[in-house]
Amino acid sequence: xxxxxxxxxxxxxxxxxxxxxxxxxxxxxxxxxxxxxxxxxxxxxxxxxxxxxxxxxxxxxxxxxxxxxxxxxxxxxxxxxxxxxxxxxxxxxxxxxxxxxxxxxxxxxxxxxxxxxxxxxxxxxxxxxxxxxxxxxxxxxxxxxxxxxxxxxxxxxxxxxxxxxxxxxxxxxxxxxxxxxxxxxxxxxxxxxxxxxxxxxxxxxxxxxxxxxxxxxxxxxxxxxxxxxxxxxxxxxxxxxxxxxxxxxxxxxxxxxxxxxxxxxxxxxxxxxxxxxxxxxxxxxxxxxxxxxxxxxxxxxxxxxxxxxxxxxxxxxxxxxxxxxxxxxxxxxxxxxxxxxxxxxxxxxxxxxxxxxxxxxxxxxxxxxxxxxxxxxxxxxxxxxxxxxxxxxxxxxxxxxxxxxxxxxxxxxxxxxxxxxxxxxxxxxxxxxxxxxxxxxxxxxxxxxxxxxxxxxxxxxx
Numbered sequence: 325x326x327x328x329x330x331x332x333x334x335x336x337x338x339x340x341x342x343x344x345x346x347x348x349x350x351x352x353x354x355x356x357x358x359x360x361x362x363x364x365x366x367x368x369x370x371x372x373x374x375x376x377x378x379x380x381x382x383x384x385x386x387x388x389x390x391x392x393x394x395x396x397x398x399x400x401x402x403x404x405x406x407x408x409x410x411x412x413x414x415x416x417x418x419x420x421x422x423x424x425x426x427x428x429x430x431x432x433x434x435x436x437x438x439x440x441x442x443x444x445x446x447x448x449x450x451x452x453x454x455x456x457x458x459x460x461x462x463x464x465x466x467x468x469x470x471x472x473x474x475x476x477x478x479x480x481x482x483x484x485x486x487x488x489x490x491x492x493x494x495x496x497x498x499x500x501x502x503x504x505x506x507x508x509x510x511x512x513x514x515x516x517x518x519x520x521x522x523x524x525x526x527x528x529x530x531x532x533x534x535x536x537x538x539x540x541x542x543x544x545x546x547x548x549x550x551x552x553x554x555x556x557x558x559x560x561x562x563x564x565x566x567x568x569x570x571x572x573x574x575x576x577x578x579x580x581x582x583x584x585x586x587x588x589x590x591x592x593x594x595x596x597x598x599x600x601x602x603x604x605x606x607x608x609x610x611x612x613x614x615x616x617x618x619x620x621x622x623x624x625x626x627x628x629x630x631x632x633x634x635x636x637x638x639x640x641x642x643x644x645x646x647x648x649x650x651x652x653x654x655x656x657x658x659x660x661x662x663x664x665x666x667x668x669x670x671x672x673x674x675x676x677x678x679x680x681x682x683x684x685x686x687x688x689x690x691x692x693x694x695x696x697x698x699x700x701x702x703x704x705x706x707x708x709x710x711x712x713x714x715x716x717x718x719x720x721x722x723x724x725x726x727x728x729x730x731x732x733x734x735x736x737x738x739x740x741x742x743x744x745x746x747x748x749x750x751x752x753x754x755x756x757x758x759x760x761x762x763x764x765x766x767x768x769x770x771x772x773x774x775x776x777x778x779x780x781x782x783x784x785x786x
Contacts, residue, residue: 378416383469384694387687388418395436396447396677397429405711409704413694419687437462442682445691447496449677450748451484452755457680458487464681466696467689470494473696476717478736480569484744485678493678494696497704498714500638500731501557501673501745503658507626508651516632518659522565525662529603532632539606542624542631543598544617545767552760554619555767556747557673558598558635562590565664565671569741576749578784582777591766591773593664598635599767606631615768626656635661637675638712638731651726658727660734670740675748676714714742751785758783 374382398406403425410421424443426432430453436442437460448454457463474482477495485493504525511518514535519525532540545554564572567586574580575587582588598604598614605613607625620643623634627648634640638658641650649655663671679695681688694700698717705711705718709725714735723729734740747755762779765771 374416377412380699381413381416381694384413384417384419384690387690390418390685390687391420391422392445392685392688392691393443394421394423394445394447395429395433395443396423396425397427397449398447398677399425399427402710405708406704409700409707410691410695412703413691413700417690419690421691433457434460437682444681444683444685444688446680446682447677448493448680449675451678451744452748452750452752454485454493454678454680455487458490458492462682463492464684465490465492466494466681466692469693470689470696473693473698476698476715478714478716478738478740478742480742480744481676481714484676484749493680494692495714496677496679496695496701498674498676498712498731498735500712500734501675502561502661502671502734503636503638503640503727503731504661505623505626505634505636505640505656505658506632507629507655508653508657509655510626510629510632520662521666522662522664526597529597529600529633533602538625538630538632539603540632541598541600541604542606542608542617542622542626542634543604543614544608544619544622545614545764546616546618550756550760551615552762552764553747553756554622554636555594555598555763556755556759557637557745558594559590559763560673560743560746561635561661561671562593562597562664563587563746564673564741564743565661565668566590566593567665568668568671569743572743572746576746578750578781582780583774588773588777591777595773612768612770615764623656638727639710641710641727658730660730668741670734670737672734672737672740672742673745674714674735674742675745753785754780754783 374385403423407423413419414421433446433453434456437457442462448457471491473494481495482491485491485495516528516532519528529540532538543554545552547553563575571580571586580586599611601611604611605617607628607630608617619636623636623640623643625631626634644650644656651657679692681692698715701713701715701718702722705713705722709728712728712731712735716736720729720732723732735742747759749755750759758780762771762776766776
């Protein structure tokens with residue numbers, strides 16, 4: 325499961341406020357001077373040619389003085405960065421983008437849509453919610469240019485923005501789940517090397533456990549009403565890394581059940597890893613303590629030497645203390661989780677967000693075309709660190725943060741076996757319901773694999 329950014333701490337990033345503000349002011353001035361417009365929004369002056377720094381926005385011009393509304397779960401400060409990323413577009417075209425973020429987005433959006441008060445756009449983080457919105461009949465298919473922009477993404481992303489084979493929503497952002505956080509300083513001091521295979525990772529875990537210092541792994545799956553979601557990631561990583569994309573796809577659609585021998589074997593692999601009493605939960609307690617440790621706090625013992633590794637997504641970077649140096653020679657860094665089966669090429673699990681339209685006015689389509697383009701993705705990367713796109717048209721040299729670059733390399737690798745977060749693809753009653761509950765019981769109570777799998781299967785809608 326990808327936790328939606330309803331709590332700023334889960335995905336917040338520090339702003340590069342002064343440079344971004346100066347850049348926005350310079351671009352606004354350039355656009356105002358070049359457009360020679362007397363309109364309140366500056367912009368394209370009613371369709372005049374854009375010149376200077378504004379020339380790049382010419383394909384979107386002709387709609388000055390209009391407003392397009394966007395609704396999402398992204399909150400400040402991340403939403404501040406989002407709005408800065410399209411400020412040049414708005415200044416030059418005269419199209420005002422009115423953004424609203426809500427910590428109750430998932431429940432509010434269906435109410436607004438069915439009540440006739442839909443936004444022009446919603447930024448939807450779960451394909452399951454997208455399917456629900458399409459079923460309402462209110463989602464508008466994207467224009468031709470937005471469809472063409474998908475050529476810069478791996479083809480599988482287009483399937484996640486599609487419902488029943490029809491493409492509806494362009495991907496905007498991506499996040500990398502398949503990471504292991506560790507301390508380069510601690511590894512160097514102990515003589516450990518970053519493992520390149522699953523067998524090497526397990527051997528390293530045994531070696532750390534035998535050294536008698538900190539435990540090899542720490543973890544936490546507590547997350548309020550979403551408790552259990554990190555455990556779904558661990559299982560998804562192992563299923564994808566063991567069997568590849570085809571079996572993973574069959575599993576998330578329930579063609580392959582949780583009680584299938586492939587999935588129960590994957591659960592045994594997870595148990596041997598994250599339920600090994602000699603390996604976990606450094607700094608907090610035994611296996612059961614994983615269920616009561618918050619995912620935000622889970623990695624803290626890495627900084628004190630009480631544990632050495634944590635499997636968590638790229639957005640976990642926001643949880644380290646402000647003065648923590650993140651990098652290859654820093655206090656913490658990350659490496660990509662290896663495939664369980666070496667025959668699966670570069671398995672990558674991730675999440676993302678999709679731009680979903682509920683209107684087809686020309687200015688709405690202009691915004692849709694821009695926000696699905698590599699030019700906008702590049703603008704968002706320049707605005708502030710902590711955001712990644714799987715758009716292959718983005719120059720990777722724009723990524724100044726090492727975790728962002730590591731994530732972008734993996735997410736844009738054309739040879740990777742990329743799959744979206746499985747619990748986000750499953751029906752809500754399962755992915756964010758019974759699976760969370762059952763996997764939590766698996767850790768907290770030592771519930772058997774057989775009962776855990778059977779309970780999840782039983783929750784699947786008929």
